[in-house]
Amino acid sequence: MKKNLLIAGVLILGLVMSRMAFAAETYKATTAKSTAGAMMTIEGKILSIDTAKNQIVVKDKAGVEKTISVSAKEITGLKTGEEVKVSLNADSNMASSIKKVK
Numbered sequence: 001m002k003k004n005l006l007i008a009g010v011l012i013l014g015l016v017m018s019r020m021a022f023a024a025e026t027y028k029a030t031t032a033k034s035t036a037g038a039m040m041t042i043e044g045k046i047l048s049i050d051t052a053k054n055q056i057v058v059k060d061k062a063g064v065e066k067t068i069s070v071s072a073k074e075i076t077g078l079k080t081g082e083e084v085k086v087s088l089n090a091d092s093n094m095a096s097s098i099k100k101v102k
Contacts, residue, residue: 038090042066043101046082051075058086069094 044060054072059065068086070078074095078084083101088094 039087039096040090041085041087042068043085044083046078046080046084049075049078049080058084067093070098071095074098 042058042060044058044066047057047059047065049056053069054075055067055069056075056078057065057067068088078098085099085101086095087097089096
């Protein structure tokens, strides 16, 4: 009888532990999906333009410099020293839009 109770207890404990592990993995996957694709905006001055790499360096109001990849079409209309507002995915450095700020 004690042996059967011990076996049942071990099985229940194993089931509970596996459910907890599954719940933790589901939470991680949900959290990753919710931050993926999140947009961020950087507003600042263009410090440099690299047309060979299609990249610009923008310095924001806090003094932080960020290298941002832009399309070849967009880079042609930009000038060093311009104030811009750049929207990009939080998990990449590729600009989805660039607007000049006056």
